[in-house]
Amino acid sequence: MIHYLGETMGRKDKRWVLQRKRDFYYKLAKKLKYRSRASFKLMQLNEKFNIIKPGKIVLDLGCAPGGWMQVAREIVGDKGFVIGIDLQPVKPFEYDNVVAIKGDFTLEENLNKIRELIPNEEKKVDVVISDASPNISGYWDVDHARSIDLVTTALQIATEMLKERGNFVAKVFYGDMVDDYVNLVKKYFEKVYITKPQASRKESAEVYVIAKRYTGKKWEEEDRIKRIEKSENEDNNELLAKKIKEMRKLKSKK
Numbered sequence: 001m002i003h004y005l006g007e008t009m010g011r012k013d014k015r016w017v018l019q020r021k022r023d024f025y026y027k028l029a030k031k032l033k034y035r036s037r038a039s040f041k042l043m044q045l046n047e048k049f050n051i052i053k054p055g056k057i058v059l060d061l062g063c064a065p066g067g068w069m070q071v072a073r074e075i076v077g078d079k080g081f082v083i084g085i086d087l088q089p090v091k092p093f094e095y096d097n098v099v100a101i102k103g104d105f106t107l108e109e110n111l112n113k114i115r116e117l118i119p120n121e122e123k124k125v126d127v128v129i130s131d132a133s134p135n136i137s138g139y140w141d142v143d144h145a146r147s148i149d150l151v152t153t154a155l156q157i158a159t160e161m162l163k164e165r166g167n168f169v170a171k172v173f174y175g176d177m178v179d180d181y182v183n184l185v186k187k188y189f190e191k192v193y194i195t196k197p198q199a200s201r202k203e204s205a206e207v208y209v210i211a212k213r214y215t216g217k218k219w220e221e222e223d224r225i226k227r228i229e230k231s232e233n234e235d236n237n238e239l240l241a242k243k244i245k246e247m248r249k250l251k252s253k254k
């Protein structure tokens with residue numbers, strides 16, 4: 001009903017419109033047999049930035065339940081290949097060229113498993129995409145830092161796995177460290193954009209970093225320092241908060 005969209009729209013009505021929008025993508029995903037409403041985010045990102053092309057090899061970090069993998073498969077077609085990894089198990093796909101493994105992508109042993117699956121001699125992919133979300137603690141600072149940590153790992157993996165001129169996409173929870181992260185990505189890619197696709201809920205803090213044309217520059221140790229060391233006690237928020245302070249100190253010294 002159009003009159004709900006007028007300037008005088010109240011808070012409750014706005015919520016109603018948002019709710020309906022949410023349902024729109026949810027329902028559409030169900031109708032079109034996509035495994036997640038997130039599928040539409042990748043579709044919209046690809047339409048705008050042309051990240052994935054037919055025949056390419058795609059690596060999806062944090063892929064469950066597999067909505068992005070379905071979209072990637074539709075774009076790469078029979079001649080391409082899609083590999084996904086997630087902490088959660090992913091229901092097998094009906095295509096031979098779409099494979100998901102269960103595991104933590106921050107662990108080297110799992111990266112070796114991915115390498116074994118890449119169908120070329122050089123063991124490199126054309127595109128790395130990541131919609132991975134950290135465990136949400138509810139502490140804004142901690143969740144933002146965890147997200148930055150995860151996308152920094154994803155970036156490092158991209159520099160190790162991508163062919164030269166390959167593309168990278170990563171979701172990040174917006175916050176004060178995003179600018180630093182974008183600058184870091186710029187060290188390794190020719191073009192970097194930050195965007196929010198229409199299918200992403202307005203009230204969600206997520207944004208997507210789009211990086212095009214990997215320069216081939218090797219990952220630098222000093223960039224590794226910015227990552228929060230993976231600790232056994234990952235859920236210790238106090239420890240994480242301390243690490244965040246250390247990261248900020250490093251930032252202010254620059």
Ligand SMILES: C[S@@+](CC[C@H](N)C(=O)[O-])C[C@H]1O[C@@H](n2cnc3c(N)ncnc32)[C@H](O)[C@@H]1O
Binds near residue numbers: 035036039063068133
């Ligand atoms: C929003 S979901 C991804 C949805 C997916 N793009 C789709 O369309 O179906 C985020 C995923 O990231 C995964 N994840 C977070 N950290 C991870 C890690 N270190 N290793 C592997 N998966 C991870 C979570 O298990 C979760 O399934």
